Amino acid sequence: xxxxxxxxxxxxxxxxxxxxxxxxxxxxxxxxxxxxxxxxxxxxxxxxxxxxxxxxxxxxxxxxxxxxxxxxxxxxxxxxxxxxxxxxxxxxxxxxxxxxxxxxxxxxxxxxxxxxxxxxxxxxxxxxxxxxxxxxxxxxxxxxxxxxxxxxxxxxxxxxxxxxxxxxxxxxxxxxxxxxxxxxxxxxxxxxxxxxxxxxxxxxxxxxxxxxxxxxxxxxxxxxxxxxxxxxxxxxxxxxxxxxxxxxxxxxxxxxxxxxxxxxxxxxxxxxxxxxxxxxxxxxxxxxxxxxxxxxxxxxxxxxxxxxxxxxxxxxxxxxxxxxxxxxxxxxxxxxxxxxxxxxxxxxxxxxxxxxxxxxxxxxx
Numbered sequence: 001x002x003x004x005x006x007x008x009x010x011x012x013x014x015x016x017x018x019x020x021x022x023x024x025x026x027x028x029x030x031x032x033x034x035x036x037x038x039x040x041x042x043x044x045x046x047x048x049x050x051x052x053x054x055x056x057x058x059x060x061x062x063x064x065x066x067x068x069x070x071x072x073x074x075x076x077x078x079x080x081x082x083x084x085x086x087x088x089x090x091x092x093x094x095x096x097x098x099x100x101x102x103x104x105x106x107x108x109x110x111x112x113x114x115x116x117x118x119x120x121x122x123x124x125x126x127x128x129x130x131x132x133x134x135x136x137x138x139x140x141x142x143x144x145x146x147x148x149x150x151x152x153x154x155x156x157x158x159x160x161x162x163x164x165x166x167x168x169x170x171x172x173x174x175x176x177x178x179x180x181x182x183x184x185x186x187x188x189x190x191x192x193x194x195x196x197x198x199x200x201x202x203x204x205x206x207x208x209x210x211x212x213x214x215x216x217x218x219x220x221x222x223x224x225x226x227x228x229x230x231x232x233x234x235x236x237x238x239x240x241x242x243x244x245x246x247x248x249x250x251x252x253x254x255x256x257x258x259x260x261x262x263x264x265x266x267x268x269x270x271x272x273x274x275x276x277x278x279x280x281x282x283x284x285x286x287x288x289x290x291x292x293x294x295x296x297x298x299x300x301x302x303x304x305x306x307x308x309x310x311x312x313x314x315x316x317x318x319x320x321x322x323x324x325x326x327x328x329x330x331x332x333x334x335x336x337x338x339x340x341x342x343x344x345x346x347x348x349x350x351x352x353x354x355x356x357x358x359x360x361x362x363x364x365x
Contacts, residue, residue, distance in 0.1 A: 043091075044093060046073060046075075047095060047103075048095065050069060050073060050077075054069075054097060055097050055098070061097065061101045066078055066079055071169060072166065073165075076105070076106040076107070077104065077106075078103075078104040078106070079101055079102070079103055079104075080102050080104060081100065081101065081102070082098075082099060082100055082102050084102070085102040085104050086104075091106060091107050091108070092104065092106045093105045093106075166201065166205055167205060170198055170202055178237070192241075195241070216339060217258065217339050217340060219257040219258060219340075220257070221256075221257060221363065222256060222258050222260050223255060224256050224360065225248075225252040225254050227258075227260055227267065228250065228267055228286060229248060231267045231271060232246050232271070232286075235271055235272065235275070238275065239271075242275050243282070244274075244278050244282055244283070245281075245282075245284070246283075247283055247284065247285050248286045248287075249285070249286070249287045251290075254288075254295055254362070255362065255363040256361065256362055257340075257361075257363060258340055258360070259336075259339075259340070262340075263336065265332070266332065266336040270333060270358075271284065272329075273329060274301035274354070275301075276322070277304065277354060278301055278302055278303045282301065282302030283301075284299065284300070284301050285298070285299075286298070286299055287300075293361060293362050293364070294342075294360065294362060295361075295362050296358075296359055297357070297358040298355060298358075299356040299357075299358070300354070300355045301353045301354050303353055304352075304354075305348040305349070305352065305354045306346055310346070311348070314330050315330045315333070315344060315346070316331060319331075330344075330346075337359075340360055341361050342360040342361060343358075343359045344356065344357070344358055345359075
């Protein structure tokens with residue numbers, strides 16, 4: 001009789017262990033499948049976007065272009081006569097460019113990065129094992145949570161990888177464009193186009209990096225005035241090319257607790273938006289003053305100002321009235337300022353132009 005409870009405990013223990021093993025294997029397989037699906041979706045999206053770019057810009061279907069795109073995107077690219085391309089597979093995609101050409105994208109087979117050696121993956125399994133021993137229905141919720149975490153983690157890894165792969169050749173393109181001396185008007189327009197498109201790409205990379213990985217700011221003591229002057233120096237060439245003069249009238253130092261990289265990104269977004277709002281040139285005035293324990297920072301341009309809809313929804317994600325805009329710039333600025341305990345306000349100057357007011361907490365004197 002005394003063996004019965006022990007045997008029952010052993011049976012229940014073995015049954016629970018079998019459930020944990022089976023559930024763990026199923027969870028790992030599901031995560032790998034989701035990882036593969038996300039990877040395939042990203043591969044197809046990048047291929048479609050790149051093919052659309054080649055089609056829209058009417059670029060030559062040459063081997064040189066294919067090599068350049070391979071270095072930029074990290075995948076093998078080939079142009080072939082229409083109808084001669086091999087069939088599509090998981091790691092190869094054929095897109096029809098026009099009646100004469102197909103564009104073929106190939107990548108290396110996807111290898112799963114999931115492993116119990118990965119802390120995030122290991123923590124998820126530990127949570128699954130503990131929760132499944134208490135309440136069975138929590139397993140479903142944990143799986144959904146894990147799937148979301150994996151998608152966000154993958155987006156962060158992809159964005160970081162793309163940023164590294166894009167920024168290096170992009171910096172080289174920008175440098176060579178600045179060093180080139182135009183021989184005629186056509187050359188000048190081509191160089192201007194290269195510089196403008198390079199800035200657009202750099203901005204998009206930074207925007208998506210923030211959206212993919214919105215980590216809390218790393219707060220350190222910094223001088224806000226010094227941060228703003230640094231950003232102004234970095235975009236000096238772009239402002240000069242647009243005929244915009246940046247006038248900074250700020251006291252120094254303005255001591256705050258902030259993340260220098262995130263604040264610089266926010267300030268750069270505001271400056272670039274102001275420059276783009278003045279296509280015929282003008283003045284961007286940056287001023288401010290202290291109010292008790294806060295500092296009020298003002299960015300004022302000489303453009304057409306905000307519309308009523310932009311004043312109400314300008315900081316919402318994907319809201320834009322700019323042709324070709326993505327609607328993430330002001331949203332990122334707002335999120336950065338909010339993460340620093342501050343606030344952002346959009347308004348129009350009665351004399352003309354847009355005004356953006358940033359309120360940030362000062363360090364105690």
